[in-house]
Amino acid sequence: MPINFKINGKPHVLSCPADRRVIDVIREDLGLTGTKEGCGAGECGACTILVDGAPKLSCLMLAAQLEASEIVTIEGIATDSTGHLVQDAFVQHGAIQCGFCTPGMVLSAVSLLKRNTMPNRNDIKTAISGNLCRCTGYVNIIDAVEAAARNQSMDSDR
Amino acid sequence: MTAVLLPQNLSELWQMVSVFPDATVYAGGTDLLVKLKIGQLSPQALICLERIPELKGVVDGGDHVTIHAATPFSQLLTDSLLIREFPALCQAMTTLGSPLIRNMGTIGGNICTASPAGDTIPPLTVLNAELELVSANGIRHLPINRFITGPGQIGLYPGEILSAIHVPKPKPGSIQFFEKVGQRNALTCSIVSMAAIVWLSDTNRVDAVSLAWGSVGPTIMTCPGVENMLTGHRLTSDILKKAGNMVIRTVLPITDIRASADYRRKVAGNLMLRLCDRYSFPDKDFRGWPREGLSPPCCLPKIII
Numbered sequence: 289m290p291i292n293f294k295i296n297g298k299p300h301v302l303s304c305p306a307d308r309r310v311i312d313v314i315r316e317d318l319g320l321t322g323t324k325e326g327c328g329a330g331e332c333g334a335c336t337i338l339v340d341g342a343p344k345l346s347c348l349m350l351a352a353q354l355e356a357s358e359i360v361t362i363e364g365i366a367t368d369s370t371g372h373l374v375q376d377a378f379v380q381h382g383a384i385q386c387g388f389c390t391p392g393m394v395l396s397a398v399s400l401l402k403r404n405t406m407p408n409r410n411d412i413k414t415a416i417s418g419n420l421c422r423c424t425g426y427v428n429i430i431d432a433v434e435a436a437a438r439n440q441s442m443d444s445d446r
Numbered sequence: 447m448t449a450v451l452l453p454q455n456l457s458e459l460w461q462m463v464s465v466f467p468d469a470t471v472y473a474g475g476t477d478l479l480v481k482l483k484i485g486q487l488s489p490q491a492l493i494c495l496e497r498i499p500e501l502k503g504v505v506d507g508g509d510h511v512t513i514h515a516a517t518p519f520s521q522l523l524t525d526s527l528l529i530r531e532f533p534a535l536c537q538a539m540t541t542l543g544s545p546l547i548r549n550m551g552t553i554g555g556n557i558c559t560a561s562p563a564g565d566t567i568p569p570l571t572v573l574n575a576e577l578e579l580v581s582a583n584g585i586r587h588l589p590i591n592r593f594i595t596g597p598g599q600i601g602l603y604p605g606e607i608l609s610a611i612h613v614p615k616p617k618p619g620s621i622q623f624f625e626k627v628g629q630r631n632a633l634t635c636s637i638v639s640m641a642a643i644v645w646l647s648d649t650n651r652v653d654a655v656s657l658a659w660g661s662v663g664p665t666i667m668t669c670p671g672v673e674n675m676l677t678g679h680r681l682t683s684d685i686l687k688k689a690g691n692m693v694i695r696t697v698l699p700i701t702d703i704r705a706s707a708d709y710r711r712k713v714a715g716n717l718m719l720r721l722c723d724r725y726s727f728p729d730k731d732f733r734g735w736p737r738e739g740l741s742p743p744c745c746l747p748k749i750i751i
Binding site for chain 2: 305306307309328329330331333336342343344345347348349350351352353355396414415417418419420
């Protein structure tokens with residue numbers, strides 16, 4: 289049975305087994321390899337995608353659950369104003385080393401800034417608590433999200 | 447390939463259940479998909495409850511609150527009625543998994559997985575939650591401590607789902623507490639957890655108390671002996687130490703990859719001392735909830751990073 293959904297703003301019709309994991313659909317069927325698989329068990333956050341605006345774990349979703357949903361992956365976030373600010377801040381603040389956690393981190397951060405325009409550092413830590421990073425020690429990532437929040441409010445003040 | 451069905455309402459669900467009576471039912475999938483990946487389950491079919499509106503939301507029932515079972519945790523954590531009436535349950539939900547898991551996982555799933563470490567189960571136990579079990583043929587109700595009979599074992603009949611949790615509103619003046627001890631602040635399976643609800647008299651003596659521990663037995667552990675010991679007394683560190691010793695003799699933890707049985711026993715006993723910090727100082731409005739200007743779902747668990 290074909291599955292109809294939107295991916296990064298574009299409608300898509302998918303023919304695949306209903307029980308195929310969404311992470312496999314995204315990486316292998318759609319060729320969007322920005323979303324990573326770190327653990328396959330929901331414990332690392334590398335597979336984070338936005339589903340109808342909410343960050344979720346694509347390794348724990350089945351293709352059938354895509355029906356009528358709107359998915360945004362890291363490849364689709366740059367056209368979002370918040371997404372652009374977050375990615376830019378990550379680059380400026382040394383928040384990226386190997387880059388494996390980055391897609392998930394960025395999407396979790398974007399989701400935070402859309403809900404909370406003035407997060408404190410504790411809010412940021414909680415928002416990214418489902419995304420593990422083995423390289424940076426997290427401080428630069430938190431700095432980047434804080435900076436993106438400041439830039440976002442400066443932009444909206446204009 | 448396993449069929450994956452997404453009923454849009456309850457009557458579609460019953461139709462699908464009649465066609466696939468052995469189907470495995472799930473909602474968020476945060477427990478199920480992990481089991482599928484390691485090959486622990488080979489379902490005949492999968493039925494996903496996440497699109498059924500009758501299974502979502504929170505309803506004020508006057509003397510109780512009805513929590514529909516397929517509501518994701520992140521939605522429950524923004525509900526002001528739950529925050530006001532059941533802070534211990536909300537505290538447990540903030541410590542559960544991660545924000546990503548909380549956007550997917552549901553309270554019904556946490557109960558039906560029935561892990562001895564399930565975070566919502568100790569608070570639901572001290573709150574005397576009653577479960578509503580529904581099938582195409584009717585409805586029945588069961589207290590939560592009778593529904594969970596062992597690790598991963600629940601009293602669900604074929605064709606039934608857990609549809610709602612009815613939680614009586616506690617008598618006014620309750621002080622609620624929940625703490626989860628784990629190896630990290632998020633994404634951690636509890637090593638020991640404790641939920642408590644206490645009512646104190648005008649002289650700060652215990653009028654009533656109910657306690658429940660997670661991860662120290664095959665199901666949630668309770669200890670009427672400790673509750674009796676504390677009733678009528680002020681919550682001094684002396685009496686809580688005595689109570690802690692009784693807890694150590696009561697709980698039945700195992701040794702596993704996360705912690706030894708000995709460590710779990712010790713922590714279960716020591717958690718009693720947390721009640722002293724809060725209730726020996728009645729002028730502080732402790733309600734087992736971090737209150738430093740944070741609001742759910744952005745609340746940190748109790749331990750600060």
